[in-house]
Amino acid sequence: MNVYNKMLCSVCESGQIESCIQDLPFEYKGKKTVLPDQIIFKCPECAETFISPENERNIDKYLIDERRKIDGLLTSDEIKAIRKQYGMTQTAFAKMLRVAAKTFARYENGQVAQSYAMDNLLRILRKFPDAISAISNIETKIKNAATALSA
Ligand SMILES: [Zn+2]
Structure with missing residues (x-):
């Protein structure tokens, strides 16, 4: 999970990336939802955020399930x-x-x-x-x- 921790930011090439826990808000068809307590990686210099591939898969699964619920589909x-x-x-x-x-x-x-x-x-x-x-x-x-x- 700590793939990006302490890495040099690829955007500004000066900040050292730090992990933090944050709620991620999403909106679909006017309905708002929050995915709580997600580990994300942030550059303290330019504020760019990164998500690990593993976490991205979990987020995608959550989002598709949320969309399914809103669209009236099975999860x-x-x-x-x-x-x-x-x-x-x-x-x-x-x-x-x-x-x-x-x-x-x-x-x-x-x-x-x-x-x-x-x-x-x-x-x-x-x-x-x-x-x-x-x-x-x-x-x-x-x-x-x-x-x-x-x-
Ligand atoms: Zn940066």
């Missing part, structure tokens, strides 16, 4: 809980949903927000576990249909 933790409800790996669940494994992983780690259509599908799967039978093995079903057509 990354809710998506993970739905997958766990079925006891499936990310790869298997992504395959069943017919999205790339990487894309699904990004829904869960907060890098990318899911579409409204994907969100609806996930909500249906959460509420009606039997609905999974309609989409599981869909590739086999498509293959069988294609075979029937060509016969």
Whole structure:
């Protein structure tokens, strides 16, 4: 976490960067939110601020989740809980949903927000576990249909 501590500021090239704890305010669609107690790095000379890559990922996840809440989408933790409800790996669940494994992983780690259509599908799967039978093995079903057509 202290990657920048005591480093020379890359902006003014004279200040020595110090870590501090600060609340970070954000605004989305007119709604204000604060991410409390974030470790940031500040140059005492030019006041430039830096965020460690690790902390930046956490902040991004938080922001995407906040935007999801405001947009009426499931959060990354809710998506993970739905997958766990079925006891499936990310790869298997992504395959069943017919999205790339990487894309699904990004829904869960907060890098990318899911579409409204994907969100609806996930909500249906959460509420009606039997609905999974309609989409599981869909590739086999498509293959069988294609075979029937060509016969
Ligand atoms: Zn500086």
